[in-house]
Amino acid sequence: MHSSVSVKFEKNPDSKNFDMGIKSKLSNLMNRRLMLFCITVTALLILIAVALAGILMPESAYATNFSQKNLAPSFAHPFGTDWTGRDMLARTIKGLSVSLQVGTFSTMVSCCLAVFLGIGAATMGRAADTIFSWLVDIILGVPHAVLLILISFAVGKGVQGVFLGVAITHWPKVARIIRAEVLQLRSRQYIRASAKLGRSKWEVAKIHIVPQIIPQFIIASILLFPHAILHEASITFLGYGLPPEMPSVGIILAESMRYLTTGMWWLTVMPGVSLIFIVLLFEAIGENIRTLTDPYRAHE
């Protein structure tokens, strides 16, 4: 008995690989779950910081200044300045903040639609399910970019076009996940037993079904976010989305198109890389939460 305990102590991971470097030293300090949790919180803090910085930024930070125009990235202007002397770092942060706000709103609308339609399709009988699948087919049948253009056109372009377009086109993926999940849950033994024991439909939904769906729903919604932001930037880039006076990333990149051949690379590269960075942060948060909530994967 005593010997088996001492063996267990010797199995300590760092006794085998002394020279694994910083990664293993870090993993000595904290386990995988704690590390993922820290990464997620850091990513979240960066996103909130960017959003707040953009909201609180005074307009003077990205005002025109003709004495400082067309400057390449330097210490004073890390992202350079554009042809009217606006500081690109400030404009990019402002633009990302606008994108984050648009993304938050349209993702929320999209997720609410997904919950109602997904649960409705799974619980309200065959007719509702058929209507649901037709709706999904119609939305997925038209190429995404074309549908975004159509919706934006239908509401007269501008901000509301982006909001509605992104909200209406993004729910099918999440709704399908929710529908499948609810359908699977409904046929489970314990749910049936609960109903047979006299619980009302509402109580069954509240006690057994909703808690099961919430993690799936949260992860799907977070992973929807980067798509919403990318599509907002893309449709704005084409000239449909946000108006030129709102410095969103799509507008910044569309404007920099005109200066591409003059060799002002920083107008294109810097805002683009920042956008990709923000999108990757969301992907990281989504993936990490997925891993953390899945007991099989959390302890890998």
Add this chain to the structure above:
Amino acid sequence: MAFNMVKYVACAALRGVVLLFFISVVVFALVNISPIDPVSAYLGAHDGGVSPEQRQEVIEYWGLDKPILERYGIWLSSVVFRGDWGMSSIYRQPVIKVVGELFKASLTLMGISWLLSGILSFALGVIAAVKKGTWIDKVIKAVCIALASTPSFWVGMVLILVFAVWLGVLPSGLSAPATKLAADVTLWDRARHLILPVIALSVNGMGYIVLHTREKLIKSFESDYSLFAKARGEKKWSIIRRHNIRNVLLPAITLQFASISELFGGSAFVETVFSYPGLAQAAVNAGLRSDIQLLAAIAIFATIFIYAGNIIADILYVIVDPQIREGYHA
């Protein structure tokens, strides 16, 4: 044959027609409820100098004074019975002719990109899976995750920056040199102008398919049939070629056909960045300049195109997979 192909295709076609009808209603409704006045958009800069009578003439010519349901009926019957999609107000030509010409240009771009991205992403997925855990795998994976988060128009802009502005080796846009007459344009000119758009468009959809192939292949390596083949003494590459790849190829093909929708969306951005005269760019312009007839036609053609892609994928599934062919699925 246990699986009735004729019946299957007939059902799919019927479903497609019904779907198309619904989509045509949605498209027509969307382009017609717009608060953007199509008459002003049509007249454009001339709007100020037009008398009310002339304005009325335009409204009557386009049938804009009739209720929307009646307009839909007229539009649908002229499309279905006479093949008449109306006139494009941007190109001043019949819509069907415009769409036909632009479709040819787009098809070259999309076709090459589709083949290239399909072959390349499958190959990269296989390499990453075989070399799992090595630096090659890590590099491929990191690049693919980054690519999946990168807007296609930005990839195009960076390509222009590097190859057209800095290196100056490739043209930055259009489908042929702007200084040459249409008759003098050689095949080489066209090919040179296609290189950058093709790369930008191929790269667009690749990330996801590479990661998917890699994941599936790794799962297949861990399967019982792989273990059994190994136990029989088969060589590593022989197992991959004869067992793993065959099992992974099917979902990869479906995914590749399903990606046609994304490809069409991506081409809107790539064509815009490279000023490539194609169908998706025309859709963008049609929306911006309120060319209702053209916008509706392109949306519906794109839908048919994508639905056809999905049906082809389903049929290929049947041809490639002996299990479905012999009716095991039932």
